[in-house]
Amino acid sequence: MRVAIIGQGYVGLTIAVGAAGAGHTVVGFDVNGGLVAQLNAGRSHIEGIRDSDLAGFIDAGSYLASSDPSVLDGYEVIVIAVPTPLDEDRNPDLSYVHEAADLISKNVKDTKLIINESTSYPGTLRGEIAAYITTSSVAHFYASSPERVDPGNEQWNVKNTPRLIGGLSPEAVVKAREFYSTFCDNIIEVSSPEVAEAAKIFENTFRQVNIALVNEFAQIADALGISGREVLNAAATKPYGFMPFNPGPGVGGHCIPVDPSYLAHVANEVGVPATFIKRANEVNLAMPAYVVKRVNAGSGGSVKGKKVVVVGVSYKSNVADTRETPAAAVIDLLREQGATVTWHDDLVGTWRGEFSSPIAGADIAVVVTKHDGVDLDAVKACGYVFDCTGHLAGVDGI
Numbered sequence: 001m002r003v004a005i006i007g008q009g010y011v012g013l014t015i016a017v018g019a020a021g022a023g024h025t026v027v028g029f030d031v032n033g034g035l036v037a038q039l040n041a042g043r044s045h046i047e048g049i050r051d052s053d054l055a056g057f058i059d060a061g062s063y064l065a066s067s068d069p070s071v072l073d074g075y076e077v078i079v080i081a082v083p084t085p086l087d088e089d090r091n092p093d094l095s096y097v098h099e100a101a102d103l104i105s106k107n108v109k110d111t112k113l114i115i116n117e118s119t120s121y122p123g124t125l126r127g128e129i130a131a132y133i134t135t136s137s138v139a140h141f142y143a144s145s146p147e148r149v150d151p152g153n154e155q156w157n158v159k160n161t162p163r164l165i166g167g168l169s170p171e172a173v174v175k176a177r178e179f180y181s182t183f184c185d186n187i188i189e190v191s192s193p194e195v196a197e198a199a200k201i202f203e204n205t206f207r208q209v210n211i212a213l214v215n216e217f218a219q220i221a222d223a224l225g226i227s228g229r230e231v232l233n234a235a236a237t238k239p240y241g242f243m244p245f246n247p248g249p250g251v252g253g254h255c256i257p258v259d260p261s262y263l264a265h266v267a268n269e270v271g272v273p274a275t276f277i278k279r280a281n282e283v284n285l286a287m288p289a290y291v292v293k294r295v296n297a298g299s300g301g302s303v304k305g306k307k308v309v310v311v312g313v314s315y316k317s318n319v320a321d322t323r324e325t326p327a328a329a330v331i332d333l334l335r336e337q338g339a340t341v342t343w344h345d346d347l348v349g350t351w352r353g354e355f356s357s358p359i360a361g362a363d364i365a366v367v368v369t370k371h372d373g374v375d376l377d378a379v380k381a382c383g384y385v386f387d388c389t390g391h392l393a394g395v396d397g398i
């Protein structure tokens with residue numbers, strides 16, 4: 001098949017490579033001209049996609065990146081994989097989805113299979129994509145297949161992670177299955193796009209709420225003078241009815257801090273309060289302040305005038321993604337309280353106009369995220385260590 005993918009970020013490029021690997025001819029459309037040039041030079045910007053694989057597909061003529069919207073018309077499957085962030089008031093920002101729909105309206109003349117993989121609330125495919133595009137009077141097939149990719153996860157990938165499909169018509173579902181079955185092992189059809197969309201945001205809400213629960217529990221355990229992590233590990237020995245989650249400095253990335261607010265938004269519209277989501281947001285967003293409070297208390301009462309290195313600033317291990325990372329709030333709070341703060345993360349390298357610095361020489365090390373290969377001896381050599389990750393024995397932490 002000839003497949004166009006709108007958005008070449010974490011999701012779009014992953015699907016592009018999956019589809020090219022299955023023998024499809026893929027164009028990766030992105031408005032970011034710099035990214036398009038980088039991809040066409042065979043350089044991947046995401047973990048898990050090797051430059052050599054990308055270059056191989058380009059050489060074979062099965063992948064090309066483009067920022068020319070007129071290319072979209074030549075492709076029979078169009079996949080939307082654009083950002084779905086929150087606006088300043090933490091409400092859904094569907095402007096990128098609407099831009100993608102506009103691009104299709106203006107550039108696509110014949111009937112296509114249009115699939116949305118961007119995460120959004122139930123009703124998005126029907127009301128925010130199909131409704132936009134039908135103004136161009138072409139009758140497309142529409143399906144929703146929310147992406148579940150977990151960047152950096154070596155066990156679960158686009159091939160072996162079960163994929164949900166819901167369509168606006170039975171024909172759309174048949175066509176979407178035909179496409180995905182070429183590179184996904186397990187496809188599950190649900191009765192409507194709304195069910196697929198809601199399943200995706202419920203999955204991430206489930207994580208958000210459970211992470212908040214263990215974050216709150218970790219604070220209770222610390223106040224009781226017991227190790228929250230030891231309790232959680234002990235609870236996890238129960239072979240049924242318990243699922244382990246780890247406490248930490250907050251939640252980051254494009255999904256867990258964002259997606260539940262999409263559910264809360266529609267819940268509010270239909271008059272049902274999403275109380276768990278609201279409370280989980282509060283708990284998770286307050287974790288950086290809790291970390292800084294503990295660092296102050298554990299390092300002699302005040303960080304003022306001390307040199308602090310924050311180790312690991314991406315939001316999770318072994319990825320360079322800093323979106324919504326709680327490290328930002330930890331650093332800002334430490335600085336507000338008079339500490340001189342540097343950060344160390346060679347995977348991230350450059351962030352917020354600053355560069356990764358050495359660990360050695362700091363009075364205090366705060367480990368926010370632990371990547372493989374980080375020099376833990378250098379961390380332990382700092383005067384005081386606070387570990388948010390549970391990887392360092394014998395130091396203070398969550």
Ligand SMILES: NC(=O)c1ccc[n+]([C@@H]2O[C@H](COP(=O)([O-])OP(=O)(O)OC[C@H]3O[C@@H](n4cnc5c(N)ncnc54)[C@H](O)[C@@H]3O)[C@@H](O)[C@H]2O)c1
Pocket residue numbers: 006007008009010011012029030031032035081082083084096099100117118119120146147148149150151254255
């Ligand atoms: N990153 C993840 O782990 C993950 C996992 C599952 C689902 N998702 C969801 O997938 C969607 C995409 O996320 P992502 O992480 O790939 O985002 P991303 O920011 O990594 O990539 C999005 C890309 O879309 C491009 N873009 C923006 N507007 C565009 C437009 N109008 N036309 C063409 N390109 C455009 C951007 O330049 C960017 O390269 C979101 O809804 C997200 O919630 C992400």
